[in-house]
Amino acid sequence: MKDYTKLLPQHIEKYIGENDLFVEIFGGGAEATAQRPPLLFVHGAYTGSWMWSKYIPHFVNGGWKCYVMNMRSHYKSRAMDMTKVTFEDYLEDIKEAIAECNEPPIVIAFSMGGILSQKLAETVKLAGLVLIDTSISKEVNEIVPYKETVEITSSTILPAPVREEHSSIDESTDDIAFQKKYLSMESLKAMRACGCWLRGTKGISINSRLITCPCLVIKAILEEDDEKRGRGTAEQFNAEYTGLPNTTHTGLLVGQRYMEAADRIIDWLQRF
Numbered sequence: 237m238k239d240y241t242k243l244l245p246q247h248i249e250k251y252i253g254e255n256d257l258f259v260e261i262f263g264g265g266a267e268a269t270a271q272r273p274p275l276l277f278v279h280g281a282y283t284g285s286w287m288w289s290k291y292i293p294h295f296v297n298g299g300w301k302c303y304v305m306n307m308r309s310h311y312k313s314r315a316m317d318m319t320k321v322t323f324e325d326y327l328e329d330i331k332e333a334i335a336e337c338n339e340p341p342i343v344i345a346f347s348m349g350g351i352l353s354q355k356l357a358e359t360v361k362l363a364g365l366v367l368i369d370t371s372i373s374k375e376v377n378e379i380v381p382y383k384e385t386v387e388i389t390s391s392t393i394l395p396a397p398v399r400e401e402h403s404s405i406d407e408s409t410d411d412i413a414f415q416k417k418y419l420s421m422e423s424l425k426a427m428r429a430c431g432c433w434l435r436g437t438k439g440i441s442i443n444s445r446l447i448t449c450p451c452l453v454i455k456a457i458l459e460e461d462d463e464k465r466g467r468g469t470a471e472q473f474n475a476e477y478t479g480l481p482n483t484t485h486t487g488l489l490v491g492q493r494y495m496e497a498a499d500r501i502i503d504w505l506q507r508f
């Protein structure tokens with residue numbers, strides 16, 4: 237799988253903040269609609285801005301200015317001691333990226349980036365929030381707890397996840413090879429704070445009454461509980477909801493059916 241963003245014009249790369257967070261900026265030329273808020277793409281655990289490679293061209297071609305961030309020690313951001321990085325540190329990183337947008341953006345967030353963005357939306361003004369297979373809140377976890385949890389054996393950091401070479405239900409071998417090139421280690425402290433599938437983790441509590449921006453929830457559905465968690469998250473924010481059966485977590489972004497999720501977001505954005 238190639239990086240489709242490398243074919244786009246007007247691509248700006250810069251480092252922001254004291255932790256040298258790597259941000260890529262696409263679009264924003266004459267074709268962009270001045271009245272539209274910018275889009276800020278927030279990646280999940282182990283990944284970075286590269287995970288949005290298939291998505292970004294569609295939004296840029298639709299006239300949106302896109303900011304694609306990397307949290308500290310992810311992708312091309314400055315490497316840091318991951319044994320010390322916390323969930324709160326990542327919140328500060330997203331705040332830095334929001335400030336770079338110069339106005340409240342529509343945040344499009346995946347996985348761990350989703351729960352981080354939920355927490356941030358309690359206190360930071362956003363124009364909108366799209367949650368793609370987000371890590372669930374403490375409140376949703378209490379309604380639909382994971383039947384099986386994972387025991388972490390590492391005591392310092394989490395190594396990059398192992399991906400098998402063969403294709404998945406919605407990812408080709410090229411899609412998986414693309415991810416394996418870039419997947420990196422993750423903060424154990426951050427994951428212990430928000431990963432409800434980890435043994436002993438209750439999750440991050442979200443006060444949805446403080447979140448007033450319009451929201452969209454998209455969920456990969458492989459089993460009944462996935463649907464319940466997706467709908468539970470949507471209900472928490474009075475959000476629009478789309479469940480996509482027979483799709484995988486990473487497949488929503490880099491898989492063969494990624495356009496089903498991207499098209500749903502593009503349709504939802506027509507309100508802005």
